[in-house]
Amino acid sequence: MLMMENIVRDGHPTLRMVAEEVSMPPSDDDKQILANLLEYVINSQNSEIAERYGLRPGIGLAAPQINVSKRMIAVHLTDEKGELYSYALFNPKIISHSVEKSYLKSGEGCLxxxxxxxxxxxxHARVTVKGYDLNGNEVKLRLKGLPAxxxxHEIDHINGVMFYDHINKEDPFKPIEGAIVIER
Structure with missing residues (x-):
C-alpha cells in the first residue's frame, strides 16, 4: 500500500520530467504500480483508513508523484451529479478539448x-481522453466539470507540468473570461 512517504514533493526532479510511454501489453510490474495509484486515491478518501495511515485525501495521482517516470494516472472522484469516475490508465492523452475554459473556484491542490x-x-471545460486500462484495453472518456x-491535472504530471504553472503570476485571482466556474 502506498503511503504519504512514497509521494515525492515539489522540487523533486521526476516531477518536471516528461514521463515515458508504457509498453502495451503492460508488464505485471506496471500493472501493480498503476493498481497501487488507484488504491491510494480510494483509500485516501476513506476517513478511517486515511486517519489510520496518515493519508492526505486526493482525487488523483500520477506515477511521477511516486518517483516512477511512466505515463500512468489514477483518478477516483464523483461529479456534481454523484456519478463515480474511477479510472487507472496507462498512456492517457487528451485527444480533443473545448475552446471554452473552466476552473475550480477553490483553486487546485496536489499531493x-x-x-x-x-x-x-x-x-479546458471539456476534454476527451484516451488511454488503456489495467488489462491493456482502450478507454475513451468524454469529460466535463471536476472530472475534466x-x-x-494528472495528465500535466506525466508531462512534467505542475498546476501552479498555469496560475497568472501577476494576478492569481484574475477572472478567466468566459470560463465556467466549478464549485467543489
Whole structure:
C-alpha cells in the first residue's frame, strides 16, 4: 500500500520530467504500480483508513508523484451529479478539448505540494481522453466539470507540468473570461 512517504514533493526532479510511454501489453510490474495509484486515491478518501495511515485525501495521482517516470494516472472522484469516475490508465492523452475554459473556484491542490498555492488554474471545460486500462484495453472518456479538471491535472504530471504553472503570476485571482466556474 502506498503511503504519504512514497509521494515525492515539489522540487523533486521526476516531477518536471516528461514521463515515458508504457509498453502495451503492460508488464505485471506496471500493472501493480498503476493498481497501487488507484488504491491510494480510494483509500485516501476513506476517513478511517486515511486517519489510520496518515493519508492526505486526493482525487488523483500520477506515477511521477511516486518517483516512477511512466505515463500512468489514477483518478477516483464523483461529479456534481454523484456519478463515480474511477479510472487507472496507462498512456492517457487528451485527444480533443473545448475552446471554452473552466476552473475550480477553490483553486487546485496536489499531493506533491504541501503548502496551499492560491489562484485560479485555467483548464479546458471539456476534454476527451484516451488511454488503456489495467488489462491493456482502450478507454475513451468524454469529460466535463471536476472530472475534466482532475484528468488535465494528472495528465500535466506525466508531462512534467505542475498546476501552479498555469496560475497568472501577476494576478492569481484574475477572472478567466468566459470560463465556467466549478464549485467543489
Amino acid at each position: 506533491s505540494v504541501d503548502e496551499p498555492i492560491e489562484g485560479y488554474v485555467p483548464r 479538471i482532475c484528468f488535465q
